[in-house]
Amino acid sequence: MKVAYHASFPGFEPAAKCEVEGASFHTANDLTELARLAHGSEALLILATDYSQDFANAIREPGGRLRFIQFLSAGYESAGAHGVPPGVALSNASEVWAPVVAEHAVALVLALVRRVPDLERRRQARRWDRPAFNASLSSLDGSRVALLGYGSIGREIAKRIRPFGAHIVGISRSARDCPLLDEAVALSELRELLPTVDILINVLPASPSTTGFVDGDFLTLMKPGSYFVNVGRGATVDEAALADALRRNLIAGAALDVFEREPLDASSPLWSLENAILSPHAAGYGSPGIVHRAHELCRSNLRAFRDGTKLRNLVTPGAS
Known part of the structure; x- marks a missing residue:
């Protein structure tokens, strides 16, 4: 089994770390070479950001041997x-x-409810004003937290939110229950749920049906004083509508790690809003466990592909 890979994932070394009997790993120096290698290989390991239209066209050329693609994203x-x-x-x-994205998501939630950016502004202004600050605080303790999208990242967030004493609601198309949840709700019931939620964490993937999913109508339905966090995909949020909701204080605040276009344009109104926290698509980084888990997943899936058994994390491109 020939496996093609381009060394664009720092620290990821499939040839040295993936130990799959019968597999030979071939590393390309650039994406043009990778497309050529992939066309003649049975399996491909690639970051989603490297998978361009030109690349996709090249591996669709007649005579290709490719039968499995493992995205590393x-x-x-x-x-x-x-x-x-x-x-x-x-x-x-x-x-x-998922574990590191979940950690970042919880950090953003805590920064919002404990008003960490406001603390920093007060420090810079040498302002104490304890009664006013104390009155502005909220907490995860006793709050109602909804996870919009309940896959592997949603489950990892639920694990980390639970010790804070929140009531956790998982929102998915199937409303599938899980021991980590206090409540499972179908996506079709979202409109009724939104006015009851204190913190909404968006983990939706990007697809035709989720583009602009969090729009003006959605934000109007949210509970006054609630918070919105996005660690899913930027395309799922109408940023103009969100900025308007924040400016009008329809919700208390938002923390975003992903954006419609990245880097976020300097003209975006989000930069100037004091009730917004922005991070530069950093949620998944900072842990050596990422590379370890990537090696383990590729080792497992390449063996499953070789043996004709069930693949982990199988997805359908373009599915909603």
Whole structure:
């Protein structure tokens, strides 16, 4: 089994770390060479951001041997946008990034409810004013936290939120229950749920049906004084509508790690809003465990592909 890979994931060394009997790993120096290698390989390991339209066209050329693509990213919208060759299975790597993304999501929630940016502004102004600050605080303790999208990242967030004493609601199409949840709600019931939620954490993937999902109507339904956090995909949020909701104090605050276009344009009104926290798509980084989990996932899935058994994290490009 020939496996193609481009060394664009720092620290990831499949040839040295993935130990799959019968597999030979071939590393490309650039994406043009990777497309050529992938066309003649049975399996491909690639970051979703490297999967361009030109790349997708190249691996669809007649005579290709490719039958399995392992994305090393949680997102796989580039495969939906550009397509994969017929008969090729695709897996993503959401579980690789999920623990660290969840950690970052909880950090953003805590920064909002404990008003950490306001503390920093007060420090810079040498302002004490304890009664006013204390009156502005909220807490996860006794709050109602909803996870919009309940896959591997949502589950990891729920694990980390639970010790704070929050009531956790998981929102998904299937409303599938889970021991980590206090409540499972179908996406069809979202409009009724929104006015009851104190903190909404968006973990939706990007797809045609989720583009602009969090729009003006959505934000109007949210509980006054509530908070919104996005660690899913930037395309799922109408940023103009969110900025307007924050400016009008329809919600108390928002923390965003992903944006419609990255880097966020300097002209975006989000930069100037004191009730917004912005982080530069950093949620998945900072842990050596990421590379370890990437090696383990690829080792497992390449063996499963070789043996014809069930693949982990199998996804359907373009699915809603």
